[in-house]
Amino acid sequence: MRPEPHQAQLVVRDLVKQFSVRRQERGILALDGINLAMRAGEFVLLLGPSGCGKSTLLNIIAGFLRPTSGQAIHGQEEIRGPDRRRTVVFQDYALFPWMTVQRNVEFGLKSQGIPPKERREIARHYIDLVRLSGFENRFPHEISGGMKQRAAIARALAPNPDILLMDEPFGALDAQTRVLFQEELARISSETRKTVLFVTHSIEEAVFLGDRIVVMSARPGRVRAVYDVRLARPRTAATRRLPEFVDLAQDLWESLKPEWQEDKETRQA
Amino acid sequence: MSSSTVRSIAGFVIFFGVWQALSSVGWINPVLLPSPLQLCAAAYELMAQGILWTHTLASLNRVLTGFVLASVTGISFGVALGWSEALSDFVRPLVESVRPIPPIAWTPIAILWFGVGDAPSYFLVFIGAVFPVFVSTFSAVRNIDRVQINAALSLGAKPGLLIRDVLIPAALPVIFPGLRIALGVGWMCVVAAELIAAQSGLGYMIQQNRVLLQTQNVVTGMITIGVVGFAMSALMELAEKRLLPWMERPK
Helix, strand or coil: CCCCHHHCCEEEEEEEEEECCCCCCCCEEEEEEEEEEECCCCEEEEECCCCCCHHHHHHHHHCCCCCCEEEEEECCEECCCCCCCEEEECCCCCCCCCCCHHHHHHHHHHCCCCCHHHHHHHHHHHHHHCCCCCCCCCCHHHCCHHHHHHHHHHHHHCCCCCEEEEECCCCCCCHHHHHHHHHHHHHHHHHHCCEEEEEECCHHHHHHHCCEEEEEECCCEEEEEEEECCCCCCCCHHHHHCHHHHHHHHHHHHHHHHHHHHHHHHHHC | CCHHHHHHHHHHHHHHHHHHHHHHCCCCCCCCCCCHHHHHHHHHHHHHCCHHHHHHHHHHHHHHHHHHHHHHHHHHHHHHHHHCHHHHHHHHHHHHHHCCCCHHHHHHHHHHHHCCCHHHHHHHHHHHHHHHHHHHHHHHHHCCCHHHHHHHHHCCCCHHHHHHHHHHHHHHHHHHHHHHHHHHHHHHHHHHHHHHHCCCCHHHHHHHHHHCCCHHHHHHHHHHHHHHHHHHHHHHHHHHHHHCCCCCCCC
């Protein structure tokens, strides 16, 4: 079920990213020859230990970073900078603290020059979708972390992007809230039918959300394996108890364990 | 009234009460330091003659002119140098070596350049106020959260919207305290300038009355300076609260 490059919405080809380090001739090789293709409407998970370059890859696709060599292509165009057809949900929300929830969600519409009345209505729709109605006029510091992340998701969806890029968006939430958010995101993504690229280091999260899981390894960052997730949608709390769910999570854990143990040991050293 | 307001007022009452008591029993020489009641009489006299108003307005005019010039210059340079690494390399060491010269040390050259009158005061206020504004703006721009800029760009923000809706509001909470400090420094500078280089203003009034040994007028002038400075600072704080309602403030 891998998409052929010609029918893909997003293609990453032989991507290399090297960060220069002061007083070192050879920098750090963050990404080494990444290939990836995503179909429209597909939900792809990037899974790997910290330092595997998964966030770097997402930042290149978002257009925040330029690759050292290789290409990232969205539609027919090479990605050369940020674009509102690819919006981002950040781990620490990155809401604008000087704007209310409503104005935050409207921001991407305002930058397209959509008139105030229309953008108010569109924003209302997305605020409703993420279940934040009633909190439109609050400032970010007046709402909880979970609500901030809802607002950030609404803000990223409002300009109607082709692709939603999510960089460990639930990393700052507590374990219970996180599970609830995964279920909500599964609902929202099937309602909006967006292509989603989601970065995480949680195996459970990857299996629960993904159509496909791209497992990355660290130093240098490479694609190590790709798994298809054949779990029916919509995914709900019951999905987590299915034997297929448990088996796939177990497989992933077995294959990742050596590297994660090593990662932990080198960090402790 | 909250208990903290009550305590603040009590502090004033006790301070002036003790001062008055010491003066009344004759422990304080009224030529060196007049009593609070003498000061009230002097203030009433100066106000009735319109002298206090004229001098206060002259000082206010100077401090506000100098402050506006300093704000425009400080913010412009702060934004430019904060934004451009290269420009900052050229100018920053120069700025940092001029900054430690106290405004009062500029007085002789200010008189040399501008004579006596309003101009040297504008200049000295400018010198005192421009650096706090510059430094706060510079660090505000330098420390803007890159992630917020990225968020704005990925939502399609063009340069105009990025500056107006993201960069300026992100920088204001750091710039504002700089402006407040600048106004305070400017107010000190204008009085210092008027002691030497002016024919009006509160500083001039103090200097005149010292020569005439009218100590009660000298101290009245000093208290006026304190009260006006306090009021300006409070107004700036109020403006900050009004303009930045989204700031998290410790209660």
